[in-house]
Amino acid sequence: xxxxxxxxxxxxxxxxxxxxxxxxxxxxxxxxxxxxxxxxxxxxxxxxxxxxxxxxxxxxxxxxxxxxxxxxxxxxxxxxxxxxxxxxxxxxxxxxxxxxxxxxxxxxxxxxxxxxxxxxxxxxxxxxxxxxxxxxxxxxxxxxxxxxxxxxxxxxxxxxxxxxxxxxxxxxxxxxxxxxxxxxxxxxxxxxxxxxxxxxxxxxxxxxxxxxxxxxxxxxxxxxxxxxxxxxxxxxxxxxxxxxxxxxxxxxxxxxxxxxxxxxxxxxxxxxxxxxxxxxxxxxxxxxxxxxxxxxxxxxxxxxxxxxxxxxxxxxxxxxxxxxxxxxxxxxxxxxxxxxxxxxxxxxxxxxxxxxxxxxxxxxxxxxxxxxxxxxxxxxxxxxxxxxxxxxxxxxxxxxxxxxxxxxxxxxxxxxxxxxxxxxxxxxxxxxxxxxxxxxxxxxxxxxxxxxxxxxxxxxxxxxxxxxxxxxxxxxxxxxxxxxxxxxxxxxxxxxxxxxxxxx
Numbered sequence: 001x002x003x004x005x006x007x008x009x010x011x012x013x014x015x016x017x018x019x020x021x022x023x024x025x026x027x028x029x030x031x032x033x034x035x036x037x038x039x040x041x042x043x044x045x046x047x048x049x050x051x052x053x054x055x056x057x058x059x060x061x062x063x064x065x066x067x068x069x070x071x072x073x074x075x076x077x078x079x080x081x082x083x084x085x086x087x088x089x090x091x092x093x094x095x096x097x098x099x100x101x102x103x104x105x106x107x108x109x110x111x112x113x114x115x116x117x118x119x120x121x122x123x124x125x126x127x128x129x130x131x132x133x134x135x136x137x138x139x140x141x142x143x144x145x146x147x148x149x150x151x152x153x154x155x156x157x158x159x160x161x162x163x164x165x166x167x168x169x170x171x172x173x174x175x176x177x178x179x180x181x182x183x184x185x186x187x188x189x190x191x192x193x194x195x196x197x198x199x200x201x202x203x204x205x206x207x208x209x210x211x212x213x214x215x216x217x218x219x220x221x222x223x224x225x226x227x228x229x230x231x232x233x234x235x236x237x238x239x240x241x242x243x244x245x246x247x248x249x250x251x252x253x254x255x256x257x258x259x260x261x262x263x264x265x266x267x268x269x270x271x272x273x274x275x276x277x278x279x280x281x282x283x284x285x286x287x288x289x290x291x292x293x294x295x296x297x298x299x300x301x302x303x304x305x306x307x308x309x310x311x312x313x314x315x316x317x318x319x320x321x322x323x324x325x326x327x328x329x330x331x332x333x334x335x336x337x338x339x340x341x342x343x344x345x346x347x348x349x350x351x352x353x354x355x356x357x358x359x360x361x362x363x364x365x366x367x368x369x370x371x372x373x374x375x376x377x378x379x380x381x382x383x384x385x386x387x388x389x390x391x392x393x394x395x396x397x398x399x400x401x402x403x404x405x406x407x408x409x410x411x412x413x414x415x416x417x418x419x420x421x422x423x424x425x426x427x428x429x430x431x432x433x434x435x436x437x438x439x440x441x442x443x444x445x446x447x448x449x450x451x452x453x454x455x456x457x458x459x460x461x462x463x464x465x466x467x468x469x470x471x472x473x474x475x476x477x478x479x480x481x482x483x484x485x486x487x488x489x490x491x492x493x494x495x496x497x498x499x500x501x502x503x504x
Contacts, residue, residue: 030202031121031254037197038258046082048106048118048255052248053078053232059402060456063099064351067456068150069315069329069468072408073394075248077233079255080106081118084222087111092351109138109228112213114220115263117185117194118231121203122253124164126244127176129237129392130472132156134332135184135211136232136318137218141225142325148351151328152318153218153229154272157182157209158334160478161275168206179207184231186213186220188267194258214271217322234332236472237392237410274333278482279474283382283389289427290382290487296421297378297433297492304374304494309340309367311488314468329403335480336390338469340367340491366400366464367493369438369450374496376437379467380418381489385411386430389481390471395489397436397450400464404456407448409434417446436467467491 035045053076058064070076080102083089089097089107097106112118125131134156137149163170164178181198185191191210199205213220219227233251238244298306314337315321321328331337369377384390396408411432418431433446438461440447451458459465469489474481 033201034121034198034203035256037200038194038256041193041197042261043193043197044085044259044261046085046257046259048079048081048257049102050077050120050233050251050253050255051080051100051102052076053108054100056404056456058096058099059404061099063096066351066402067404069398069403070405071234071236071394071470072396072405073392073410073470074234074236075244077235077248077251078108079118079120079231080108081110081255082106082257084111084113084116084257085259087222108230110230110257111222111226111228112184112186112220113222113259114186114215114266114268115190115260117183117187117190117256117258119184119194119256119258120180120182120231120253121198121256122179122251124159124162124175124178124180125233125235125238125247127239128159128235128244130159130334131175131233131235132158132332132334133162133182133209133211133231133233134334135213136230136330137227137322138230139228140219140322140325147325148327149321149325150330151316151321152330152332153322154212154214154318155274155333155479156234157211158473158478160473160475163207163209165204165207168204179203181208182211183208184211184213186215186218186268188269189264190258190260191269212269212272215268216271217319237412275477275479277474277477277479278485279476280485281388282485283384283387283430283487286382286387286427286430286487289422289425289431290490292425293380293418293421293428293431293433294490294492297380300421301378301494303497305497307367307493307495309467309491309493311338311490312341313337313483314339314341333479334473336471336483336486338489340467366466368462368464369436369459369493370461371438371452372496373437373439373441375494376435377467377491377493378433378435379409379489379491380433381431381469382487383411383415383430383432384471384481384486386415388476389474389486391473391475393469393471395434395467395469397448397459398466398468399456399459400466402456404459405468406450406457406459409448414446 055067055070059067093107135153159175164180166174166178315329315331384393394408394410396405414432414434417433418428422428435447
């Protein structure tokens with residue numbers, strides 16, 4: 001007790017000397033002071049690491065069977081957490097971490113006891129269009145089967161709500177490149193003890209965030225049949241690409257696994273209140289304009305066969321996937337997802353476990369893209385950023401067999417692209433048109449040449465593919481836009497007249 005009181009006193013003096021935040025850079029001494037305060041309070045503290053979770057590389061190296069619909073706009077930073085004391089890391093997971101250049105004593109998929117916590121302490125990403133910290137359930141035992149779930153658990157801590165030095169207590173301000181603390185735990189008492197330790201080390205309570213793991217819907221624990229979790233940082237579209245790469249490759253932060261020496265009486269959190277999607281304002285007043293754009297596209301390419309691809313909601317929301325025990329493919333509450341399928345395309349093969357598939361694979365929902373100059377895809381729709389329903393949006397082209405996202409076209413790329421088709425329509429500024437082809441002509445300003453012959457970094461000529469759309473973070477609600485308030489994006493496949501395809 002005397003040592004703990006001394007640590008508290010030193011923490012108060014430290015705070016008086018430097019203020020309630022940290023210095024401009026995350027110093028080792030700051031994290032060490034935090035660690036010492038936690039240990040003084042009776043916690044075992046294990047330090048983990050953060051690293052780029054490169055899904056394409058893991059697919060290319062044969063470590064994972066799929067890229068799981070990676071967002072090419074985003075390089076995911078994963079928490080690599082030490083295994084619980086006395087537990088070993090699965091050999092298959094060790095191969096994954098070593099492929100990514102991480103140490104062998106941490107894992108991106110971790111169990112957590114009901115009285116434990118994982119804590120991020122460090123700096124947020126540099127200025128970008130969007131970032132979030134999100135938690136996922138990765139595996140769950142259902143009956144005698146170990147299933148790959150990959151579903152988000154609750155809301156994110158994103159750039160609009162995060163508590164940092166620049167946005168104390170979640171107020172408006174500058175959330176980028178700021179010091180923050182994020183606690184992941186299932187227990188109120190543990191959360192409060194960690195907050196007390198952080199404050200004694202000089203971190204203001206105004207910059208501390210808690211992400212709840214709700215025990216009511218999770219199987220907390222360290223047994224083989226307990227749920228496993230993962231946490232990711234998702235930054236998108238950095239203002240300074242080099243600064244962004246530096247953050248991804250050398251994240252100025254650390255991760256702690258925090259375990260009490262003695263288990264106290266538990267005080268589990270309830271399921272957290274969610275931010276509500278929807279404002280009541282829709283994009284449906286643009287329906288006629290979107291139809292006019294469709295007609296203009298079909299007229300422009302009237303010498304080709306046109307096949308209009310179906311668009312539907314894509315991946316399930318996290319709570320749906322968890323309740324049904326299916327592969328959620330890594331959704332977040334901050335986005336709305338669409339794709340070119342009239343039903344759910346098969347979820348990619350789960351890694352590490354011989355589990356069954358939970359979706360039927362609809363071969364007729366996927367198409368191919370040849371290298372004939374008259375064969376291409378036109379993607380078009382409402383620019384959800386222009387209408388205010390999103391802070392950034394994109395669409396990406398994927399190989400349908402391994403879900404490898406090759407390139408994402410963002411709203412910054414297609415902004416203003418519909419005026420050519422609707423020169424006299426003032427609402428053209430709210431729409432977009434973009435071409436996907438193997439060969440783009442010099443006149444195709446808004447066109448992407450889809451690569452092939454590059455392994456998983458491209459899509460082969462005979463490889464089935466689909467288009468996936470994302471619309472992130474409505475400013476008013478600070479969460480993803482409501483599906484009931486947006487006009488769905490669309491795509492048309494064009495083929496040469498002699499190809500034998502039927503026109504729509």
